[in-house]
Amino acid sequence: MSTLMIQGTTSDAGKSTLVTALCRWLKRQGVAVAPFKPQNMALNAAVTVDGGEIGRAQAVQAEAAGLQPHTDMNPVLLKPNTDIGAQVIIHGHPVGSMDAVSYHAYKPTALKAVLASHQRLCQRYQAVLVEGAGSPAEINLRAGDIANMGFAEAVDCPVLLIADIDKGGVFAHLVGTLALLSASEQARVKGFVINRFRGDIALLKPGLDWLEQHTGKPVLGVLPYLHDLHLEAEDAVNTRQPAKQGPVLKVVVPVLKRISNHTDFDPLRLHPQVDLHFIGPGQALPAADLIILPGSKSVRSDLQFMREQGWDADVQRHLRYGGKLLGICGGLQMLGEQVADPLGLEGEPGSSEGLGFLAFRTELTAHKRLTRVSGHVQFSPEGADQVPLTGYEIHAGRSQGPALQRPLVRLDDGTPDGVLSTDNQIAGSYLHGLFEQPAASAALLHWAGLKEAQALDYSALRVRDIDRLADLVEQHLDVERLRHLCGVQPCTN
Structure with missing residues (x-):
């Protein structure tokens, strides 16, 4: 068993997408893999096979892994019901509504639920792919963190950091995020992935070389911008739609x-x-x-x-x-x-x-x-x-x-x-x-x-795009390093 965590420099950097892609990529190779998100804040939820609710993104990741969604895949779900409070759902069921201060005090209890779920997944699957939340560099949220580096430190797992180049400032995002981590957290970052690149990769290579030399961390690859990709959103409303012709x-x-x-x-x-x-x-x-x-x-x-x-x-x-x-x-x-x-x-x-x-x-x-x-x-x-x-x-x-x-x-x-x-x-x-x-x-x-x-056939569209993502992993990422980080083969480079 091995646990690999994907953290992002920002919200919507591509964490959910990469975990989904890696789940399907490993499943294709016969690896028993499960997705996991310690803490999710979202109002898009799915009902699990064991009668609870989890974030919608984890249900999609479960489908990519060939599994039914289970409450252990997202043990803590926060569903905002006011501007300052949220319903707190533990192992699929609500335990009450809390404001930010109350939930901060509750985090040690939530962490126990997180670690229990992670342990159960580790006992059942060869690999567990973990999705972080937001950014690990939110220094005001570091105390008692259970969603990003706090979890990674607790279970001692490696981390990949993904950034969205389409937003601009990708090198600042990566270097700045790394700089805001503690020494032990920096050490567990094993590499970078750059997401949503458009253009000639040769023009990006000098920046990639600088990034590796400056940080001492490898770039595991650059994922291209995938047009017409559809994955169910974790929270933000997706307003994009294909062009329509004829009567609608x-x-x-x-x-x-x-x-x-x-x-x-x-x-x-x-x-x-x-x-x-x-x-x-x-x-x-x-x-x-x-x-x-x-x-x-x-x-x-x-x-x-x-x-x-x-x-x-x-x-x-x-x-x-x-x-x-x-x-x-x-x-x-x-x-x-x-x-x-x-x-x-x-x-x-x-x-x-x-x-x-x-x-x-x-x-x-x-x-x-x-x-x-x-x-x-x-x-x-x-x-x-x-x-x-x-x-x-x-x-x-x-x-x-x-x-x-x-x-x-x-x-x-x-x-x-x-x-x-x-x-x-x-x-x-x-x-x-x-x-x-x-x-x-x-x-x-x-x-x-x-x-x-x-x-x-909406289900067929979803499966098609999950497979497209897995294809990108195979074509554009360092799959040997990934197999090593996921614990399914030794690394030789």
């Missing part, structure tokens, strides 16, 4: 302050017949065929945010003109008459008036539903037009009311989910991943107004 369905998603699992919309963003627009603060919701209210980590707060932006009025106008409206998870809860949080799970205890489009109410409860499900989406009460789908639920809320007697989804165990309005104009579901299965996605798009909806 215009879809609008308001970006709530605590928007969660916006990766739900990646299949739409990549669909050749869908023109997807994320609308941010200060912008009115434009005319569209379909508005989707996304998930939210703080539903009552985001309802208030919607009203402050005037989006509630925009949605009402959209419905008057015949547009379709879909709510997912927290977005579903917003469609009803009231959202109550008597325990203060997402903020101050109390209740808020919903948008009032459908006759049901939601109460947030201490029990969080975390499950992967399968069923059928149906557009008639009789279910004559059932289309199979799979998805997952992550929510602390129970909805009740007469409108829910017309469910959008019927789960395989007979449980109803979501709602479809009597006029067929408004729908909602607690399920994430509605658009990932080709048939279900095509059915939903047809409901929204796309007459000849194509079936996009």
Whole structure:
């Protein structure tokens, strides 16, 4: 067994991407490998095989390694629910909400969970690939660190440092990060990887030679900029989409302050017949065929945010003109008459008036539903037009009311989910991943107004790009050094 940690000079330097690539590269060679991220702060989550939740990026890395996602792959997940606080999730389940000061005091307990998960992975796999968080050079966060060098020192593992040349200042990023580390931390950095390079590599070589001479650390390679790469984002909303031709369905998603699992919309963003627009603060919701209210980590707060932006009025106008409206998870809860949080799970205890489009109410409860499900989406009460789908639920809320007697989804165990309005104009579901299965996605798009909806195989696109990343490792990195650092062969150079 060997543990190799990937740390970055900045957020979005390529840590998640490189770990994903290395997981698939090692799997191809028959190495039993597992991904690991000690601490993640993200509102994009996935449900694991053992009934917990982890960061979405680790679920993608697990797929690259040929594994089902497990809570040990991300033992600490922080889900911000205010500007100064977050829900703390340990081994897949919430232990409470904390502000930064409280969580800092809690870190020794969190570290025990991190080390326990890492040990279990080490016992099961030949190699463990660890992703750091942000940058190890955030000197104000060094005390009690469990996400970067604090973890690496605790388990005594080597580190590779990756930097994004597309951002500019790549040599300053690498040299400056190294300079801000302690002597023991500097010693465990075994090399550099430069990410997202465009142009003639010969023009970069003098800088690479200088970097190696100045630091005494090898450059293990330069990864080229990969156009049209799609990996589900750890947190930031990805607004890039390929060019669309011909008639398209215009879809609008308001970006709530605590928007969660916006990766739900990646299949739409990549669909050749869908023109997807994320609308941010200060912008009115434009005319569209379909508005989707996304998930939210703080539903009552985001309802208030919607009203402050005037989006509630925009949605009402959209419905008057015949547009379709879909709510997912927290977005579903917003469609009803009231959202109550008597325990203060997402903020101050109390209740808020919903948008009032459908006759049901939601109460947030201490029990969080975390499950992967399968069923059928149906557009008639009789279910004559059932289309199979799979998805997952992550929510602390129970909805009740007469409108829910017309469910959008019927789960395989007979449980109803979501709602479809009597006029067929408004729908909602607690399920994430509605658009990932080709048939279900095509059915939903047809409901929204796309007459000849194509079936996009989103899973195949994800697998294709994971394989493209593994190809880059083989072509552009020092694979002999990598095999040595991953503990699968001795190094001869």
